[in-house]
Amino acid sequence: xxxxxxxxxxxxxxxxxxxxxxxxxxxxxxxxxxxxxxxxxxxxxxxxxxxxxxxxxxxxxxxxxxxxxxxxxxxxxxxxxxxxxxxxxxxxxxxxxxxxxxxxxxxxxxxxxxxxxxxxxxxxxxxxxxxxxxxxxxxxxxxxxxxxxxxxxxxxxxxxxxxxxxxxxxxxxxxxxxxxxxxxxxxxxxxxxxxxxxxxxxxxxxxxxxxxxxxxxxxxxxxxxxxxxxxxxxxxxxxxxxxxxxxxxxxxxxxxxxxxxxxxxxxxxxxxxxxxxxxxxxxxxxxxxxxxxxxxxxxxxxxxxxxxxxxxxxxxxxxxxxxxxxxxxxxxxxxxxxxxxxxxxxxxxxxxxxxxxxxxxxx
Numbered sequence: 459x460x461x462x463x464x465x466x467x468x469x470x471x472x473x474x475x476x477x478x479x480x481x482x483x484x485x486x487x488x489x490x491x492x493x494x495x496x497x498x499x500x501x502x503x504x505x506x507x508x509x510x511x512x513x514x515x516x517x518x519x520x521x522x523x524x525x526x527x528x529x530x531x532x533x534x535x536x537x538x539x540x541x542x543x544x545x546x547x548x549x550x551x552x553x554x555x556x557x558x559x560x561x562x563x564x565x566x567x568x569x570x571x572x573x574x575x576x577x578x579x580x581x582x583x584x585x586x587x588x589x590x591x592x593x594x595x596x597x598x599x600x601x602x603x604x605x606x607x608x609x610x611x612x613x614x615x616x617x618x619x620x621x622x623x624x625x626x627x628x629x630x631x632x633x634x635x636x637x638x639x640x641x642x643x644x645x646x647x648x649x650x651x652x653x654x655x656x657x658x659x660x661x662x663x664x665x666x667x668x669x670x671x672x673x674x675x676x677x678x679x680x681x682x683x684x685x686x687x688x689x690x691x692x693x694x695x696x697x698x699x700x701x702x703x704x705x706x707x708x709x710x711x712x713x714x715x716x717x718x719x720x721x722x723x724x725x726x727x728x729x730x731x732x733x734x735x736x737x738x739x740x741x742x743x744x745x746x747x748x749x750x751x752x753x754x755x756x757x758x759x760x761x762x763x764x765x766x767x768x769x770x771x772x773x774x775x776x777x778x779x780x781x782x783x784x785x786x787x788x789x790x791x792x793x794x795x796x797x798x799x800x801x802x803x804x805x806x807x808x809x810x811x812x813x814x815x816x817x818x819x820x821x
Contacts, residue, residue: 526641
């Protein structure tokens with residue numbers, strides 16, 4: 459079975475969407491595998507909490523952007539906003555990431571290429587050893603703020619602000635840790651976060667919103683909290699040309715290789731109701747010419763007038779795309795619904811605290 463088919467099958471099982479004896483048996487097996495995973499995660503966190511495992515503290519302010527679940531929660535738009543805001547405040551920031559999904563060690567992955575297109579003046583260092591690249595960012599690039607991308611579970615590099623993103627459409631990963639659910643660690647881990655940002659916030663209303671906010675508060679009472687929505691702004695192509703949202707006639711053939719395809723499908727439908735069934739690839743998929751041919755064939759079969767994707771997919775599809783059909787990506791910006799001031803204030807406090815001189819020891 460193709461990797462993306464396996465991923466889709468697994469999601470349908472852990473979400474409870476798939477029914478029947480086979481799906482029930484699969485959930486029982488996954489629940490058995492969840493137990494040792496929970497033990498390992500808990501033991502590791504306790505070792506860091508008790509300082510049995512050491513964390514490196516950088517002289518620069520470290521801001522982590524992370525989450526509790528696997529899959530897309532909006533980390534890349536958050537990193538983009540954060541780097542833009544810090545730059546506007548006059549800081550020299552550098553983005554640090556593991557580089558997951560890169561074709562080879564040291565090469566840029568899709569998220570890095572997307573951020574490089576949009577933030578050409580912000581350096582992005584990728585390595586599994588983020589302590590080493592943190593040192594490089596300070597020593598060679600004179601960074602005063604480091605943005606640790608996908609860093610909530612990466613505790614070897616100490617951070618001054620832990621921003622945790624929670625996807626409103628599946629906030630608690632169906633209440634199970636991997637592999638039975640989407641949680642990387644239990645919701646109680648929010649106790650070590652400094653602020654929470656709920657993404658895809660326009661899907662929340664009424665009782666659902668109140669329930670989610672109460673759950674967050676139960677894990678970390680009084681934590682600074684914001685709610686954002688992913689707002690489509692323009693269409694962009696591989697040459698950085700732009701079209702207004704209404705400037706792309708349909709029908710449109712969507713394609714993506716991201717962590718949360720349904721969220722992208724919903725965003726597309728909010729822009730253009732003529733979108734066709736989406737072609738889905740695994741997250742961080744390395745597209746090849748065969749993939750492009752498959753996409754073009756499907757688009758032609760449905761008489762699509764353009765192929766559309768995310769910016770994360772665009773950086774990998776544009777180099778192999780032919781002239782059969784135009785390829786456009788939907789640019790997403792954050793729309794703050796509430797709590798922006800609280801997040802900005804938390805960041806300012808952390809940066810100011812890092813610059814403050816250490817208190818003198820009393821005799």
